[in-house]
Amino acid sequence: MTPGTTTLEATGTAGATVPPRVAIVGATGAVGSTLMELMESRGFRYGELHLVASSRSAGRVLTVGEREYTVVAVEDFDFSRVDVAFFSAGTAxxxxxxxxxxxxxxxVIDNTIAFRMDPDTPLVVPQVNAHELDRRPASGIVANPNCSTIPLVRLLRGVEDRWGVRNAVVSTYQAASGLGYSGVEELQESSRAALQGPDADFEATHFRPTLAFNVIPKIDRFLDSGFTLEEEKMLRESRKILGLPHLDVTTTCVRVPVANCHSEAVYVECQEPVDRAELVRLLAALPEVRVHDEETISAFPTPAVVDSSDIVHVGRVRVTQNNPRAFWLWLVADNLRIGAALNALQIGEELVARGTLEGRP
Ligand SMILES: NC(=O)c1ccc[n+]([C@@H]2O[C@H](COP(=O)([O-])OP(=O)(O)OC[C@H]3O[C@@H](n4cnc5c(N)ncnc54)[C@H](OP(=O)(O)O)[C@@H]3O)[C@@H](O)[C@H]2O)c1
Known part of the structure; x- marks a missing residue:
């Protein structure tokens, strides 16, 4: 058997589609590992599975379910052997x-910024615009949005349909795992060094100034506008996913010393007055969303409590006192799952369910 490959019997019932052959590029990373875990826990069926990473990891053996797979360097992998390839190995x-x-x-289901704004590539959050997966895209790529955009648009869709969104102002509180395994390691090491005292020796590679006991109002590079690329992504990606080219969303993206799960404080001004009880009911009825203050107004989610959850958590729902058309809410979502691997896998599940992978060129 070829290294890195295990062939499973296609055990489906008569008439069921043949499970796709799958590659995961970036299999040794935080998103890739989460994707493999979710494929097992959600019972995603595949005909073959190939694990791909850089030449640094070639030959490593990883276990998925009960089976062992040998990692292959991307340079040595033949993509004609798979029907779908999940990419989460960086934009380059x-x-x-x-x-x-x-x-x-x-x-390809791509987790990077590389193709998100390409007009021939749908940018998909299955709970919002799964219909874009009915047809194989002209580019052969489905793009997975930015990790903070995904939970935001899942909530904004319902609000737009009921009250119309005039504008949204968002502050994000983004975890170290947004930069993968090495981001979390750097947070841990810099925190240990900071506890030893101000003169402790620590050289940061990801977060400058240090993320330990700090917050950093800069994620990704600065643009000429003064916004960062992360903030720009949230605007343009929200517009594309929701099909609202003039949607007014403005954001401040902040890195916080949290290992995993991004949070967002979201202010939305609507076209019409909003009733809090109806808003809470509407949000709670959205797919895979939990509103913590549905029954007790003092309940709210936090990253440490909802880590590794596959739903978007909402709390602090407040209609503003000075403007009945506007409200605030607080959301928390696991960036490795909701913001990356789970969204990508749900795209894969939809492609299989819709038979879209069968029209291979
Ligand atoms: N973390 C998040 O919350 C998040 C959310 C949305 C999107 N994403 C995107 O997902 C991607 C991966 O993120 P991550 O958090 O999983 O990072 P990570 O933990 O650092 O993992 C990076 C992965 O990419 C592989 N890789 C790096 N350079 C490579 C090369 N030259 N050729 C082939 N493979 C290479 C690594 O393989 P080796 O082990 O061999 O180095 C590893 O498997 C990034 O593009 C990121 O923007 C991440």
């Missing part, structure tokens, strides 16, 4: 290898 890797994968006939 996607820019170089996604075209190779699509040329070889694989449909």
């Amino acid at each position: 890797v996607s820019e170089k290898w996604v075209p190779v994968a699509t040329e070889a006939g694989a449909l």
